[in-house]
Amino acid sequence: MKSIEHYMELTAGIKCESEGEAEEISVSEIADILYCTPRNAKLILAKLEGLQWIAWKRGRGRGNKSEIRFLKEPCELLLETAKNDTKEGKIDRARHLLEAYQHSCPDALPSYKEWLERVFGFQTESEGSKQKDVLRLMTAMEPEHFKRLDPCRIYLRSESHVVKQVCDTLIRFNEKEGGFMPHLAHHWECDADQKTWTFYLRKGIYFHDGTTLTAEDVKYSFERFMLDDENKCKWLAEDIGNVAVRDEYSFDICLKAKNSLFLHHLCDERLSILNRHQNDGLLIGTGPFRLVRRDDRILALEAHERYFQGRAFLDRIELWYMDGNFSLVDYGFYMEKEEQSQVFDEWHEERNVQYISVNANKSGPLKHKAFRKALRQIISPSHMVSELAGQRTAPAGGFLNRDLPPESGDDDIGKLLMEGHYKGDPLRLYTFSEPDHREDASWIQKRCSQLISSERPNVALS
Structure with a gap:
């Protein structure tokens, strides 16, 4: 557990009659609340005291209870911790923390969402006596x-x-x-x-x-x-x-x-x-x-x-x-479904297209149109989107005319391979090092192995 989780559990387990008032409690009772040993409970208390979140007065003598006083309002501290996690790029951790205590702090998540909307984009912020114009953006760039x-x-x-x-x-x-x-x-x-x-x-x-x-x-x-x-x-x-x-x-x-x-x-x-x-x-x-x-x-x-x-x-x-490939839209973290649809409609120009280029000037099967047509049937965009999903949202009919209907699937792959004079030549595919590109390449390799090998046994693919 993190310190904030220990603090939330303690404040929930020790019901203070009024804010800031000291409560009598023993170390063993605190250990029961935190589901730990008395030794670990003492270490946790020392850490929370060092953070100035609690005031801890140890009881003197056998049988005398200690006193604890909470110095931070739990829900405010929860929200502050989530904000700090986000500033460190740990937005997944912030989200999970707020969701875990949504029942006890129902206003924390809406407040966090409002704050998050204000943090990103263009902001004018104060730094001492000066005003600074800041542009803050999320990125998937690792x-x-x-x-x-x-x-x-x-x-x-x-x-x-x-x-x-x-x-x-x-x-x-x-x-x-x-x-x-x-x-x-x-x-x-x-x-x-x-x-x-x-x-x-x-x-x-x-x-x-x-x-x-x-x-x-x-x-x-x-x-x-x-x-x-x-x-x-x-x-x-x-x-x-x-x-x-x-x-x-x-x-x-x-x-x-x-x-x-x-x-x-x-x-x-x-x-x-x-x-x-x-x-x-x-x-x-x-x-x-x-x-x-x-x-x-x-x-x-x-x-x-x-x-x-x-x-x-x-x-x-x-x-x-943002860890976890975070995206405000993809996570639906503070946008309702209706808002997401609207954003996708407004941002459609920003969609990317993945494509394969071939060197048709080089001797080999790629010179033949029939073979390239067979390859297109094999590397089916619709199947890739369906099987890999993720951020692959829709099959593209072409590099420029993206919204044209994709491959028809009506042509016989074996017949096209024969027309293209394919004799089992190894095909090599080069791509970028990012995970999504590697996933695409691995899927294409397996797809070729399944479909080309079934049409032409003993074909080696690399």
Whole structure:
């Protein structure tokens, strides 16, 4: 039991006639209430006394009872504990605690729900004499991703979003006009062969630790990117031969061969510029927000006061990881069913689509349309949604036309496999490391094993 549970059990078992009044009771009676030994009861009392939740006066002499006085109103303390658990990212524990004592504290859960609605989203909060604009969001991004926020290692969209707030690239791509815009570099030029590119940095750009950006930081960032053995996106810089510093604010990037997509690559957040005095575990960039907290519960960003493109309007952004894959909507924790339906209707644009891409240019069965059609019949979205459930809410008819009817299931799989000239070639499926992707891949593997093997015995699948 936690201390709050001990306190709730004691206040329920010892009926005080008036609030704050001392009650006579023996240690053995307290042990009976808490279903523990007298020795453990003494330890619990000492802990509650240390928390200043009770005042405990030990009886002197044999047969004299002790006195206990409760210093906290039980339901208020229950609500306060639930709030603190939530702030630590332990929202499941808070929910179970409130539900366990809903009978004795019926107002605690509604009060908690009201508080929870006020905590998340945009808030203006007081910090001393100052007002701070805070954006607080729940996230399913696991703590391991909080700790892996390194431009060289990111691969999830959520990780990229955070890195873009903390770090900057040399240039940016203007999606509306289809051209490149100056950013950390205010100008660039290349030789006739487009193999040597010269960049000129803006002056007076500050990293989050107060140091200024120089060409040496750019050289360090590119070399770090190219030498990282765990970097899965080294291909972005595979044509770079070396980075040569000209002076404090200019440098050359020398390519091994002309690359028409080189400027596009420089816009990728993975090629963000970092402080050359970077310590392991930190992420020091020049972006509009600086990283101030990164642990198992919360990722927090605060505005970079000296950002070269102007200070951010928000003072702080917090992403809270909730255990148990918590979601306000999925749990139905403070939303009624009617509200949930309305939210789903309003948020339908935010639904994601899982899809499989195949390389039809490579020799093998995937080149044949009949085989791909058979594969679609085998990997049935409707069966996957039905069997795996979870956050898989509906089968998709296609990547863009999601609401089209899914597979018909009318075609004969064996016939399609024959038309596709499938001879038992092993098929390899690559996916992301997150649990839901692994579940999908495992389900697809079993499904193929059942249906393809039944049509073509002795087929090896991997």
